[in-house]
Amino acid sequence: MTATADTLPDAPGLYRIWFDLHAPLDVRVGALGCLSLPEGRYAYTGSARGGIRARVARHLRADGPRRWHIDWVLPHGRIVCVESHPHPAVSECALNAEPLAWPGVETAVRRFGASDCRCAGHLIRAPRWMPVPLYSDARLTAGERLRVRLLRPDDEERLGDYFLGLSDRTRSLYGPHAFDRPTARAICAALDPRDMLRIVATMDGPRNEEIVAYLLLKLGVRESDGKRYAALGIKLDPSRTAALAPSVADAWQNRGVAGAVMPTLFAMARSVGLRRIVLWDGVIADNHLAQGFYRKWGFVKVGEFTTSALNYDMVADIGEEP
Numbered sequence: 001m002t003a004t005a006d007t008l009p010d011a012p013g014l015y016r017i018w019f020d021l022h023a024p025l026d027v028r029v030g031a032l033g034c035l036s037l038p039e040g041r042y043a044y045t046g047s048a049r050g051g052i053r054a055r056v057a058r059h060l061r062a063d064g065p066r067r068w069h070i071d072w073v074l075p076h077g078r079i080v081c082v083e084s085h086p087h088p089a090v091s092e093c094a095l096n097a098e099p100l101a102w103p104g105v106e107t108a109v110r111r112f113g114a115s116d117c118r119c120a121g122h123l124i125r126a127p128r129w130m131p132v133p134l135y136s137d138a139r140l141t142a143g144e145r146l147r148v149r150l151l152r153p154d155d156e157e158r159l160g161d162y163f164l165g166l167s168d169r170t171r172s173l174y175g176p177h178a179f180d181r182p183t184a185r186a187i188c189a190a191l192d193p194r195d196m197l198r199i200v201a202t203m204d205g206p207r208n209e210e211i212v213a214y215l216l217l218k219l220g221v222r223e224s225d226g227k228r229y230a231a232l233g234i235k236l237d238p239s240r241t242a243a244l245a246p247s248v249a250d251a252w253q254n255r256g257v258a259g260a261v262m263p264t265l266f267a268m269a270r271s272v273g274l275r276r277i278v279l280w281d282g283v284i285a286d287n288h289l290a291q292g293f294y295r296k297w298g299f300v301k302v303g304e305f306t307t308s309a310l311n312y313d314m315v316a317d318i319g320e321e322p
């Protein structure tokens, strides 16, 4: 995930370029002829046998030779991020189709980038509220590979397994909702990224993909958080603020898992216009691990409040997209 090609892997694989068109575009695209593209958020999915970095760098060079369909369109867009998939678990066409499961996402142009497959087209258009990247790869210092992505409707069973595995201590520190299978089912049946980003980190386990972290980013200002910040004299802009509630499976805590999620979480947050993240109901004063984690990711303490325990309010300003 990056907005330039420099940090992309050299390895062959798949890539997905997310870009915004801020105004409708009429453009001639090679053999496809003249296309009219409405404003919106777009994703182009491609495969690069000769290396992801070299191919994406070529696409991003505005003055480069135009060989692929996307080369006619990209110079008119604003790149939001680039996903790289050097070890794709799915085919190029399946990766391209993944976002189509979200409401409002559609194939933008038939046959675009799909001259040699049976796909409808490899350029899709999404609403501007679509948080991106939808996916990123991360590696823990100990070497384990993580996938970071939005929770999907088909995660019901994985999420239920994750909830049931949480210890009483983790549940008591992390309480945005109940942790049982009916809750997992209800959540997966009603996903709405306009209201809440539900971000998971997964690993390959004995029974396929397993969720090892589940982080919530509630968009807007929650009433109870808003009241405390108002009392502190801090005005939170609901269109720019979200509340964070992170959790990691007990066996994986303090091993860098949530840290591996944060760059993607910040990128997703920025991509939907957020600039500030507060803690959902603060953090308990004696939860030192969580505070160490928050400080590491730029959160600063701005206040204290008491419920059944002493809590701290912490806030991070995440800036704009690079």
Ligand SMILES: CC(C)(COP(=O)(O)OP(=O)(O)OC[C@H]1O[C@@H](n2cnc3c(N)ncnc32)[C@H](O)[C@@H]1OP(=O)(O)O)[C@@H](O)C(=O)NCCC(=O)NCCS
Pocket (backbone or CB within 6 Å): 170, 173, 174, 245, 246, 247, 248, 249, 252, 253, 254, 255, 256, 257, 258, 259, 260, 279, 282, 283, 284, 287, 288, 289, 290, 291, 292, 293, 296
């Ligand atoms: C809080 C939580 C989400 C953090 O996720 P994580 O994957 O364990 O965090 P990471 O391993 O990425 O980072 C933890 C950091 O805190 C630091 N840390 C650990 N113990 C610490 C302590 N006692 N004091 C200060 N810092 C500490 C670690 O050194 C690490 O920083 P480093 O990477 O520079 O070494 C996770 O531990 C969790 O789910 N805890 C239970 C639920 C919870 O408390 N949720 C938050 C509610 S506010």
